[in-house]
Amino acid sequence: xxxxxxxxxxxxxxxxxxxxxxxxxxxxxxxxxxxxxxxxxxxxxxxxxxxxxxxxxxxxxxxxxxxxxxxxxxxxxxxxxxxxxxxxxxxxxxxxxxxxxxxxxxxxxxxxxxxxxxxxxxxxxxxxxxxxxxxxxxxxxxxxxxxxxxxxxxxxxxxxxxxxxxxxxxxxxxxxxx
Numbered sequence: 001x002x003x004x005x006x007x008x009x010x011x012x013x014x015x016x017x018x019x020x021x022x023x024x025x026x027x028x029x030x031x032x033x034x035x036x037x038x039x040x041x042x043x044x045x046x047x048x049x050x051x052x053x054x055x056x057x058x059x060x061x062x063x064x065x066x067x068x069x070x071x072x073x074x075x076x077x078x079x080x081x082x083x084x085x086x087x088x089x090x091x092x093x094x095x096x097x098x099x100x101x102x103x104x105x106x107x108x109x110x111x112x113x114x115x116x117x118x119x120x121x122x123x124x125x126x127x128x129x130x131x132x133x134x135x136x137x138x139x140x141x142x143x144x145x146x147x148x149x150x151x152x153x154x155x156x157x158x159x160x161x162x163x164x165x166x167x168x169x170x171x172x173x174x175x176x177x178x
Contacts, residue, residue: 042126043126046113046114046117046121049113049116049117050110050113050114050117052113053109053110053112053113054106054109054110054113055106055109056109057105057106057107057108057109057110058102058103058105058106058109059102060105061098061101061102061103061104061105061106062098062099062101062102063098064101064105065094065097065098065099065100065101065102066094066095066097066098067094068097068101069090069093069094069095069096069097069098070090070093070094072093072097073089073090073091073092073093073094074090076089076093077089107142108138108142111137111138111141111142112134112135112138112162115133115134115137115138115141116130116131116134119133119134119137128163128166128170131162131163131166132159132162132163132166133159134162135158135159135160135161135162135163136155136156136158136159136162137155137158138158139151139154139155139156139157139158139159140152140154140155140158142154142158143155
């Protein structure tokens with residue numbers, strides 16, 4: 001408190017915080033960029049692509065693997081198991097399978113993002129064929145250790161899957177209003 005005889009005033013730390021509440025919570029909704037070059041780009045950079053595809057792949061693989069492990073754990077039940085043992089079986093199977101599948105699909109995302117970015121840089125074009133070629137290369141590279149035939153089949157499957165995904169995305173953009 002301030003003493004009335006000395007004419008000093010107590011410090012108020014909230015004195016300059018009388019801004020309207022509207023200014024604090026109405027933040028911009030458009031992306032903000034430091035440089036004009038970033039704003040002109042219509043795609044993520046190779047590093048952002050790498051992180052995005054690897055992370056999404058790991059998450060999708062981990063969730064799918066956990067579901068698969070859940071079914072596997074339930075099938076492994078024995079008639080004399082207690083509830084605690086059954087829960088332990090399910091959690092162990094789901095955790096193990098989730099980790100394995102998460103790593104596998106995360107590696108596919110990593111390979112795909114790297115190959116797609118490399119093809120885009122080499123061709124200096126951003127089109128559907130980059131994605132299809134990256135899918136083909138990812139499948140072939142993922143199965144290369146199992147032999148040429150396995151790599152060729154996996155490459156064809158990878159290219160076809162990405163081709164279908166890209167065509168589906170284009171169809172959704174064209175025919176489904178959002």
